[in-house]
Amino acid sequence: MSEFDCARYRASLWPQPPRTHSAEDKPRRMGIEIEFSGLGMERIADIIRKVLGGRIDQQSKYEYFLRDAEMGDFRGDFGIELDSEYMKKLGREHDPEAEVDDLENLAESVISLIAEQVVPFEVVSPPIPLPEVWRIDSVIQELREAGARGTRQAPLYAFGLHMNPELPDLHHSTVLAYLRAFLALFEWLVKRSEVDLSRRITPYIDPFPKAYMRLLLDVDYAPDMDQLIDDYLTHNPTRNRALDMLPLFRHIDEQRVINVVDDDRIKARPTFHYRLPNCQIDEPDWGLIRAWRDWLQVEALAADATRLDAVMQAWHKHSSGITGGLFEDWSKDCASFLLPELL
Structure with missing residues (x-):
C-alpha cells in the first residue's frame, strides 16, 4: 500500500472554480488578507x-x-503589518535598533498601544495558486490556538477577510459576467456572511447604488470595456465597495481610472478585491473555506450564461415589484439559483 499523502488529499477536498486557469494557461491565483488582533507581530x-x-x-x-x-x-512572501499607514510611516522613519529621544519614543509607544486596540494586524499573502490556497486554513488554525481575536471580540473591531482572486481572462464580457453575478447574489452574500455591525456601519463595504445595479443587471446592457469602466466610475468613484473593482480597472486602463479616482492606495492588479466577509478567527468553526465556497457561487453563476440571464430577469421583477410577495426577500429567493453542493 502506498504511503498516504495527507496534503494531496486535503487539496483534493478544496473546491475549485469552473475556470481554473488564466488566459496564460496557468493555475489562477488568489491573494488573501486577514485582519485580527491579540498577537504581536513577531509572534x-x-x-x-x-x-x-x-x-x-x-x-x-x-x-x-x-x-x-x-x-x-x-514559494512566496507574506506581509505582516499593523494596518495603518501612519503607523507604518512612523516605523519606517526609524531603524528598529536606532535610539531616539525618550519623549518621542514614549509618544510613539503610546500611539502604538492605542492603535493596537482598534487597528488590526493584517496578514497579507502573496498571490497563491488556487490548488494551494487550502494551506491558509492551517495558518488560521494556528493563529486561533495562539490567541488571535476576530471582529466580534470588541465593539470597536471591524476586522475583515479579503480575497483577491485572479480572473480567468480580462475580456470585457468576462468582467461583466462576474460583476452581474456578484450584484445578483449580493443580498444573499451579506446574509450568508452575517456581516458584523461594526463593519456594516463603516463605509468600507458600502453596497452598490441601486441605479448601478439596475444598469448592470439589465440583460440588454452590452458595454465594451471602456464603457464598462466609465459606468463603474460614474456610479462608484470610491474604494468602499464590498467588491472593489478599482484595482482591476486600473490594471486594465490606468489613466482612465486615475482621471476619476487618483488614490495611491489603489494597486493595479488583475484581480477582484472581495472584502465582505468578517474575520472571526477566534471562533472554532471559522475558516477561509466558507467564504471561499460562497465566492464560488459567484464564479459558478458568472460561468453559466443561461442561469445568469434568469437570475437577472428575476432580480428586475423583484426590484420593480411586478411579482409582489413572490420575491419579497430577495436574499432567500435568489437561493434557488445557487449550487446546493457549495452550501
Whole structure:
C-alpha cells in the first residue's frame, strides 16, 4: 500500500472554480488578507513560519515579512503589518535598533498601544495558486490556538477577510459576467456572511447604488470595456465597495481610472478585491473555506450564461415589484439559483 499523502488529499477536498486557469494557461491565483488582533507581530510571523517555513524579515516595528514561505511547489512572501499607514510611516522613519529621544519614543509607544486596540494586524499573502490556497486554513488554525481575536471580540473591531482572486481572462464580457453575478447574489452574500455591525456601519463595504445595479443587471446592457469602466466610475468613484473593482480597472486602463479616482492606495492588479466577509478567527468553526465556497457561487453563476440571464430577469421583477410577495426577500429567493453542493 502506498504511503498516504495527507496534503494531496486535503487539496483534493478544496473546491475549485469552473475556470481554473488564466488566459496564460496557468493555475489562477488568489491573494488573501486577514485582519485580527491579540498577537504581536513577531509572534504572528513565527506562527506562519511554523506552518509554511521561510525566514522572517523585519522592516520596522510595524512591518514584517515572511520570505520564501512554502506552499507545495510555490514559494512566496507574506506581509505582516499593523494596518495603518501612519503607523507604518512612523516605523519606517526609524531603524528598529536606532535610539531616539525618550519623549518621542514614549509618544510613539503610546500611539502604538492605542492603535493596537482598534487597528488590526493584517496578514497579507502573496498571490497563491488556487490548488494551494487550502494551506491558509492551517495558518488560521494556528493563529486561533495562539490567541488571535476576530471582529466580534470588541465593539470597536471591524476586522475583515479579503480575497483577491485572479480572473480567468480580462475580456470585457468576462468582467461583466462576474460583476452581474456578484450584484445578483449580493443580498444573499451579506446574509450568508452575517456581516458584523461594526463593519456594516463603516463605509468600507458600502453596497452598490441601486441605479448601478439596475444598469448592470439589465440583460440588454452590452458595454465594451471602456464603457464598462466609465459606468463603474460614474456610479462608484470610491474604494468602499464590498467588491472593489478599482484595482482591476486600473490594471486594465490606468489613466482612465486615475482621471476619476487618483488614490495611491489603489494597486493595479488583475484581480477582484472581495472584502465582505468578517474575520472571526477566534471562533472554532471559522475558516477561509466558507467564504471561499460562497465566492464560488459567484464564479459558478458568472460561468453559466443561461442561469445568469434568469437570475437577472428575476432580480428586475423583484426590484420593480411586478411579482409582489413572490420575491419579497430577495436574499432567500435568489437561493434557488445557487449550487446546493457549495452550501
